Amino acid sequence: MSGPLLEVTGLAKHYPVRKGLILAKQVGTVRAVDGVSFSLDRGETLALVGESGCGKSTTARLVLRLIEPSAGAIRFEGKDVTRVSGAAMRAMRRRMQIVFQDPYASLNPRLTVAETIAEPMQVHGIGNAASRRARVAELLSLVGLRAFHAERYPHEFSGGQRQRIGIARALSVQPDLVVCDEPVSALDVSIQAQVVNLLKDLQRRLGLSYLFIAHDLAVVKHVADRVAVMYLGQIVETGPKRDLFAAPRHPYTRALLAAIPHPDPQRRGQVKPLGGDVPSPMNPPPGCRFHTRCPFAQERCRTEAPALRTLAPGHDVACHFTETLPPAGLDFSGGLSDVAARRLALYADAKARNAA
Amino acid sequence: MSDDLLRIEALRTVFRTHGGEIAAVDGVDLSVPRGRTLGIVGESGCGKSVLSLSVMRLVTHPGRVAAGRVLLEGRDLLALSNAEMRDVRGSQVAMIFQEPMTSLNPVHTVGFQITEAMRAHDTRASNAELRNRAIEALTRVRIPAPERRFEEYPHQLSGGMRQRVMIAMALACQPKLLIADEPTTALDVTVQAQILDLLRDLQQETGMSIILITHDLGVVAEMADEVAVMYAGRVVERGAAGAIFADPMHPYTLGLLGSIPRLDEERENLLAIEGSVPPPFALPKGCRFHPRCPFASEPCLKEPPPLREVAPGHQAACIRAPVEAFVA
Numbered sequence: 001m002s003g004p005l006l007e008v009t010g011l012a013k014h015y016p017v018r019k020g021l022i023l024a025k026q027v028g029t030v031r032a033v034d035g036v037s038f039s040l041d042r043g044e045t046l047a048l049v050g051e052s053g054c055g056k057s058t059t060a061r062l063v064l065r066l067i068e069p070s071a072g073a074i075r076f077e078g079k080d081v082t083r084v085s086g087a088a089m090r091a092m093r094r095r096m097q098i099v100f101q102d103p104y105a106s107l108n109p110r111l112t113v114a115e116t117i118a119e120p121m122q123v124h125g126i127g128n129a130a131s132r133r134a135r136v137a138e139l140l141s142l143v144g145l146r147a148f149h150a151e152r153y154p155h156e157f158s159g160g161q162r163q164r165i166g167i168a169r170a171l172s173v174q175p176d177l178v179v180c181d182e183p184v185s186a187l188d189v190s191i192q193a194q195v196v197n198l199l200k201d202l203q204r205r206l207g208l209s210y211l212f213i214a215h216d217l218a219v220v221k222h223v224a225d226r227v228a229v230m231y232l233g234q235i236v237e238t239g240p241k242r243d244l245f246a247a248p249r250h251p252y253t254r255a256l257l258a259a260i261p262h263p264d265p266q267r268r269g270q271v272k273p274l275g276g277d278v279p280s281p282m283n284p285p286p287g288c289r290f291h292t293r294c295p296f297a298q299e300r301c302r303t304e305a306p307a308l309r310t311l312a313p314g315h316d317v318a319c320h321f322t323e324t325l326p327p328a329g330l331d332f333s334g335g336l337s338d339v340a341a342r343r344l345a346l347y348a349d350a351k352a353r354n355a356a
Numbered sequence: 357m358s359d360d361l362l363r364i365e366a367l368r369t370v371f372r373t374h375g376g377e378i379a380a381v382d383g384v385d386l387s388v389p390r391g392r393t394l395g396i397v398g399e400s401g402c403g404k405s406v407l408s409l410s411v412m413r414l415v416t417h418p419g420r421v422a423a424g425r426v427l428l429e430g431r432d433l434l435a436l437s438n439a440e441m442r443d444v445r446g447s448q449v450a451m452i453f454q455e456p457m458t459s460l461n462p463v464h465t466v467g468f469q470i471t472e473a474m475r476a477h478d479t480r481a482s483n484a485e486l487r488n489r490a491i492e493a494l495t496r497v498r499i500p501a502p503e504r505r506f507e508e509y510p511h512q513l514s515g516g517m518r519q520r521v522m523i524a525m526a527l528a529c530q531p532k533l534l535i536a537d538e539p540t541t542a543l544d545v546t547v548q549a550q551i552l553d554l555l556r557d558l559q560q561e562t563g564m565s566i567i568l569i570t571h572d573l574g575v576v577a578e579m580a581d582e583v584a585v586m587y588a589g590r591v592v593e594r595g596a597a598g599a600i601f602a603d604p605m606h607p608y609t610l611g612l613l614g615s616i617p618r619l620d621e622e623r624e625n626l627l628a629i630e631g632s633v634p635p636p637f638a639l640p641k642g643c644r645f646h647p648r649c650p651f652a653s654e655p656c657l658k659e660p661p662p663l664r665e666v667a668p669g670h671q672a673a674c675i676r677a678p679v680e681a682f683v684a
Contacts, residue, residue: 051544052515158632159400188399189571193615193628200625215544218617222626245619259549261574263616265597268578269556273549277514332620337602340613346679347610348627350650 003078004039005209006063006177011036011072012233013058017282030282032058034233036072042176045203045210047224047241049217049256053278055233056213060179063211064096065089076177094124097170101182103162107154113140113165114150120173139168144198160191164198171202179211184219196222217256221245226314229253232281232289235308239315247328249317251294254328264335288320296325361565362388362411362533367424369403369410371636378636380406380419382589385663388533388582393559393566395580395597397573397612401633403589404569408535411567412451413441428533447477450526452519454538460510460518467506470494470525477529493524496561497554516547523554530562537569552578573616577601585609588634588644591663595670605672607649607679643674651676 012035017028033055040046048056061067063074065081074081076092084092097120100106107116117139118132127135137147143164154162163183170178180199184192200223202208214220220227221241228238229252237250248254255274262270276293279285285292291301300320308316319325336344369381381403388394396404409415411426413433426433428448433441453459461469470490474481481489487506494502497520510518519539526534536555540548552575559566568579576583577597584594585606593606604610614627631648634640643661646652655675663673 051546160632188633189573190399190611190615190629191632193617193626194630196617197625197628216617217545218619221619222617255546257619259545260619261549261552261572261578262620263573263577263601263613263618265577265580265601273553274546275550277516277547278544332618335618335620336613339603340601340610343604343610343679344614344627347607347614347650350679351627351630354650 005042005077006040006211007075008039008063009037009073011059011062011074012070013062013067014070028282031233031284032281033062036230036233036235038228038235038238040177040209040211042209043203043207044226045212045224047212047214047220047227048230049214049220049227050230051215051278053281054230055281056230057181060098060181060211060213064098064179090124094173095175096177096179097173097175098179098181099163099166099170099183102186103159103166106166107162109154112151112153116165117168117172120169124173126173135172139172142171142202143168159187160194163187163195167198167202171206175208177209177211179213181213182215185215192219199223218260229256232278232284234289234318236290236318237316243312243315248330249311249315249322250319251296251325252290254330257330262332262335267335296321359390360387361390361429363427364411365425365427367407367410367426368422369406369415369419370422372418373637375637380589380636381410384591386584386591386594388565388567390565391559391563392581393568393579394582394584395576396567396569396584396586397571397576398586399571399633401635402586404586405537407586408451408537408567408569411535412445412449443477446473446531447529448531449533449535450529450531451535451537452522452526452539454541459522462510465506466508466510466513466521470521470528473525474528490528493528494521496527496558497524499524515543516550519543519551520554523558527558527562531564533565533567535567535569538571540575541570541572555579573612585612588639589636590644590673592645592674593672599667599670603667603670605666605670605677606674607651608645610679651679
C-alpha cells in the first residue's frame with residue numbers, strides 16, 4: 001500500500017482557562033498545539049523536538065487520540081482517527097502503541113511482568129492463555145530480558161529494564177506505529193544507549209514506524225530519519241535529519257543545537273546561550289512566536305507570523321529571513337581524540353568478542 | 357603548600373540496613389583547587405550525591421560518615437561541633453540541588469528565603485540592609501526586575517529563574533566552595549546553557565571553587581578543570597579534564613564516552629555499557645566494574661585495583677589501563 005502510514009494536518013489542541021467557581025467564564029486559551037502538520041512513512045522515524053511546554057507530548061497524545069483534538073485531522077492509513085469510534089477505534093488502537101517516559105510510573109506495581117505484557121493482548125482478545133504465554137516469552141527475549149523475569153514485579157527491575165518491559169508491552173499487539181514519548185530521558189547515559197540501540201534494532205527487525213518525542217537533539221540524531229522542531233505549539237522547521245543537522249535554517253533550531261554542551265573540553269565556552277524563557281502558550285507573542293528570543297528578529301517578525309515554506313525537498317522552515325541569516329557556524333567535528341577513538345574501538349571489539 | 361581549598365581523605369559513608377552496613381561512599385580521596393571546578397561524574401547510584409552530602413555533613417540516619425577527613429583550608433569539617441558546622445554551611449560551603457522546585461519553600465516569597473539565609477549568618481544587619489543585599493544577589497545572578505522578583509513566590513518563576521534564585525541564595529554569604537548537585541539536569545538545554553554560563557561568570561567574579569556533580573559528560577567538558585569518575589562508591593579515574601577526555605584510561609570512562617550520542621558522528625549503534633550499576637549491598641568482589649567490563653580478566657575478579665598513577669597527575673583504578681597494552 002502506498003501513502004504515508006500517518007498523516008496529520010492542521011492539528012490543534014486548545015485548553016480553555018476558566019476563572020470563578022459557579023459562574024465560571026473563560027478568561028483565556030492555552031494553545032498547547034496550534035496547527036501542526038506532518039506525515040510518517042512505514043518503517044520511518046520522525047522525531048518531534050522542542051523544549052518543555054512546546055506541545056510535543058500533547059501532539060503525541062492527540063495522534064493516539066488519548067485526548068480529543070480541537071481541530072485538524074489525523075489519518076492512519078488514510079482513515080481519519082478522529083472520526084472512528086467503537087470497535088473500529090479499538091481495532092485501530094491495536095496498531096498504534098506508546099512507550100512512556102517514566103519507566104517507574106508507567107508500569108502497574110501489582111502486575112507481574114508477564115501480566116503487564118499480556119494485558120494488551122487480553123484487551124484486544126488476541127490468542128488464548130497458552131499462546132499469550134508463549135508470546136510473552138518471545139517478547140522478553142526480543143527486548144533482551146530473560147524468561148524467568150516473567151514472574152517478577154516491576155520494583156525488582158532497574159530503570160533500563162523497566163523501559164524494556166514497557167517496550168515489550170507496546171509490541172505485544174504487533175503495532176505498526178509506536179509513539180515513543182521521551183523513552184530515554186529518565187535513564188542514565190549508559191542505559192540510554194542500551195535502549196536507543198534496542199529501539200533501532202527492533203525497528204529494523206519489525207519494520208516499525210516511530211513517532212519519537214524528545215528534547216535531546218543528540219539522541220535524535222541517532223534515531224531519527226526526519227526531524228520536526230516545535231516551538232510554542234507549532235512546527236518551526238522540519239526536514240531530513242542530515243539536512244537539518246548540517247544546515248539548520250531556523251534560528252531556534254540553531255539555538256537548540258548550539259546549546260548542547262559538547263563532550264570536548266577544548267570547546268569550552270563556545271556555547272552561546274539563547275536569552276529568556278519560553279513565553280506562556282496562553283499569550284503567545286504576536287507575529288513569529290520566537291521573535292522575543294530571536295537574535296535576528298526584525299520589525300516584520302513582530303507583526304506577521306511566518307508560514308512554513310519549502311526550501312528544499314522535504315525541508316520546510318517558518319522564518320521570514322532564513323535566506324539572509326548569517327552562517328550557523330556550528331561545527332561539531334573532531335570532538336574525540338585519536339587515543340580515545342582507538343580505545344573506544346578496542347572497547348567495541350572486546351565487547352563484540354565477549355558477546356560472541 | 358598545595359593550593360587546594362578542600363581535601364577529602366579516605367572518606368567512607370555507610371548506611372545501616374537490615375542486612376548490615378553498606379558503604380555508599382567507600383574510601384574516596386579528592387581535592388578541589390582554589391578557584392577551580394571539580395567535576396564528579398557517574399551514573400545514578402555511584403555515590404556522588406552521598407559524597408557531597410557527606411562534605412556538608414547532611415547525611416542523616418540511617419547513614420553516617422564512618423571514616424575519613426574533609427579538610428576545608430586545613431580544618432577538618434567532620435571534627436567540628438554542630439554549631440561550628442552550621443556556621444560553615446552557607447558562609448564557607450554552600451550547595452544547590454537538582455530540583456529547583458522542591459528546594460524552594462512554596463509558601464514564602466523569594467525575598468524572604470534569601471534574607472532568611474543571610475539572617476542566619478548576620479544577626480545585626482537591619483532588615484532594609486538585608487533586603488538591599490538580597491536584591492543585589494538577585495541582580496548578580498542576572499534576574500531581570502529583581503525588586504519585583506523579591507516579592508514573588510516560587511510558583512511564579514520558571515525553572516531557570518528558580519535555579520537562579522537558588523544560586524543567589526547559595527552565594528548570598530560569599531562561600532568559598534559551591535557544591536552543585538546536578539544543577540541543570542531538570543532544565544531545558546537552552547536554559548542549561550544560561551545557567552552554566554552564569555556559574556562560570558560568577559566563579560570568575562568571586563574566585564570560588566565549585567564541585568559540580570553530574571552524569572552528563574558534556575556538562576563536565578563545559579565546566580570542569582579537574583574530573584573524578586565515580587563507580588559504585590569509589591573513584592575509578594581522576595585527572596585534569598583535558599586528560600580525561602583526550603586520554604581516557606578506565607574502561608568505565610570509555611564506556612561512558614561511548615554511550616553518549618555525539619553530534620559529530622553517526623554510528624549504527626551506540627557503544628552501550630552492558631548491565632547496570634550494582635547496588636551497594638551486592639557489590640562484586642575484586643574490581644567492582646568487572647561484571648560489565650569487556651576487558652575483565654582473571655586478576656580483576658580477585659583484588660580491588662588501587663588508584664594508581666597512569667600519567668602525571670592522572671590516576672586510574674584499573675590494572676589493565678591503558679587498554680591497548682593488553683589487547684593486541
